[in-house]
Amino acid sequence: MALPNGRRYADYDGPITVRDRVIGVARALTRPQPRRRLHPQDTGEGYMLNHEMGWWTVRPVTGAGARRWISKPKYATRAIARDDREAALTWMGQLLGLY
Numbered sequence: 001m002a003l004p005n006g007r008r009y010a011d012y013d014g015p016i017t018v019r020d021r022v023i024g025v026a027r028a029l030t031r032p033q034p035r036r037r038l039h040p041q042d043t044g045e046g047y048m049l050n051h052e053m054g055w056w057t058v059r060p061v062t063g064a065g066a067r068r069w070i071s072k073p074k075y076a077t078r079a080i081a082r083d084d085r086e087a088a089l090t091w092m093g094q095l096l097g098l099y
Contacts, residue, residue, distance in 0.1 A: 028070060047074065049085075049092050056080050056088040058095060 046061045050068075057073035065071050075095050080087045093099040 025070060028067060047092070047096060049088055051082055051088075054078060054082075056091070058092050 047058050048061055048066075050057050050059060052068060052073075055076050055078045058075040059068075059073050060066050065074060075092070077088075077091060080091060090099065
């Protein structure tokens with residue numbers, strides 16, 4: 001988890017409070033979306049593969065499920081090594097019915 005809002009690493013020595021989490025979620029929800037601009041013909045319907053905190057995850061491209069710290073990924077696995085992206089892509093394709 002990140003440091004509480006408005007605090008630097010060297011200044012922080014306590015637990016993350018509920019207030020800090022609420023502020024963090026509120027800031028994440030009020031950011032203009034999408035962060036990455038999609039092509040004008042792209043509907044945003046689809047999934048992306050990410051490596052997050054030790055596991056491979058499959059998340060929607062847009063919507064609430066696309067936000068890392070707020071929602072659970074659609075699919076996740078720790079069974080595939082971090083440097084084996086081809087195996088992760090194959091796993092994702094099988095889950096989504098592409099292969």
